[in-house]
Amino acid sequence: MRQPQTVRALEELGRVRLSESFFMRDFLVSEIAVMHGFRNLPDDPDLAIAAGRRLCEELLEPLQARFGRISIRSAYRSPEVNGFGNAHGFNCASNQKNYAHHIWDRRDAEGRMGATACIVVNRFIPYYERTGDWEAMAWWVHDHLPYHAMEFFPKYAAFNLNWREDPERRISSMIPPRRGKLTAPGMENWGGGHEAAYAEMLGEFG
Numbered sequence: 520m521r522q523p524q525t526v527r528a529l530e531e532l533g534r535v536r537l538s539e540s541f542f543m544r545d546f547l548v549s550e551i552a553v554m555h556g557f558r559n560l561p562d563d564p565d566l567a568i569a570a571g572r573r574l575c576e577e578l579l580e581p582l583q584a585r586f587g588r589i590s591i592r593s594a595y596r597s598p599e600v601n602g603f604g605n606a607h608g609f610n611c612a613s614n615q616k617n618y619a620h621h622i623w624d625r626r627d628a629e630g631r632m633g634a635t636a637c638i639v640v641n642r643f644i645p646y647y648e649r650t651g652d653w654e655a656m657a658w659w660v661h662d663h664l665p666y667h668a669m670e671f672f673p674k675y676a677a678f679n680l681n682w683r684e685d686p687e688r689r690i691s692s693m694i695p696p697r698r699g700k701l702t703a704p705g706m707e708n709w710g711g712g713h714e715a716a717y718a719e720m721l722g723e724f725g
Contacts, residue, residue: 520532520564520565520568521564522560522561522562522564523560523564529560532544532560532564533547535568537568537571537572537574537575537576538572538575538576538579538580539580540575540579540580540583541571541575541579541580543567543568543571545591545594546571546591546594546595546636547559547560547594547595548591548594549593549595549596549600551596551600551603551604551609551611552597552600555603557597557599557600557603558597558599559595559596559597559600560597561595561597561623561624562597562598562624563624563625564624566623566624566625566626566632567595567623567624567634569632570619570623570624570632570633570634570682571595571623571634573632573634573682574634574635574636574680574681574682577664577665577682578660578664578665578666578680578682579636579638579680581663581664582638582640582660582664582680585659585663586640586642586643586724587640587641587642588641588642589638589639589640589641590638590639590641591636591637591638592636592637592638592639592677593621593636593637594621594634594635594636594637595621595622595623595624595634596611596617596621596622597622598614598622598625601614601617601621601622602614615628617635619631619632619633619634619683619684620633620634620635620668620679620681620683621635623635627683629685631683631684631685632683632684633667633681633682633683633684634681634682634683635668635679635680635681635682636679636680637672637677637678637679637680638677638678638680639675639676639677640656640676642724643656643676643720644675644676646720646723646724647675647676650719651694652719652720653671653676653678653692653694654697654701654716655716655717655719655720656671656676656678656717656720657669657671657678657690657692657701658713658716658717659716659717659720659721660680661688661690661702661713662712662713662714662717665682665686666680666681666682666686666688667681667682667683667686667687667688667689668681668683668686668687668688668689668690668691669681669689669690669691670690670691670692670693671690671691671692671693671694672692672693672694673693673694673695676694687703687704688702688703688704688709689702689703689704690702690703
C-alpha cells in the first residue's frame with residue numbers, strides 16, 4: 520500500500536482494522552499536524568499497519584478488556600511531524616529515538632519493528648487522582664502484558680505504551696516525586712510478581 524494521495528485512499532487507510540476495537544484512523548490524529556498543516560501519514564503504510572496490529576492485539580485490547588475504555592492521546596507521527604515537534608519543544612524525542620515508537624513506519628537502528636500510543640485508561644483516572652498512585656497501573660501491565668516500554672505523565676496518568684520486537688520491559692515516569700526510571704532489565708525489582716503494588720487498585724475495580 521502506498522501513502523494516500525487522495526481522500527478515498529486516506530479513507531481506505533483509516534478503515535484498516537488493526538484489532539477488534541481499533542482502526543488505523545484512531546491513531547492518525549496529531550495536533551501538530553493540524554496546527555501546522557502537515558500530512559501525518561506513513562510513507563510505508565504496510566509496516567505501520569503491521570506494527571499497529573501488534574500494539575493493538577497484544578497490548579491495547581487486553582488492557583481495555585481488563586479496565587474498560589482506553590482513550591488515545593497521541594500515537595503515529597510521521598517523521599515530518601515528529602521532527603517538527605522535537606525541534607520546537609513539543610515533547611517529542613528525536614526521529615532516531617522514535618523509530619519503532621511513535622514513528623511506526625520506520626524500524627529502529629537494529630531493524631526492529633514497533634509502535635507506541637500515548638493512552639489514558641479512563642477508569643483509572645479517579646483512583647490516580649485520589650491516590651497519586653500511577654505505579655499500580657505500571658506494575659499490572661508489567662506483570663501481564665508483553666510491552667517494551669512505558670512512560671507515565673502527570674495529566675490523568677497518561678502513558679506511552681510501546682510494543683516492539685525483542686522487548687526490554689522498562690518503565691519510566693515524568694510524575695513527581697518519583698521521576699525517572701521505575702524498572703528496567705538488571706534492576707532488582709524487574710523480575711517476579713508485583714501483585715501487592717496493584718492489589719488496592721484491583722480491589723476498587725472488582
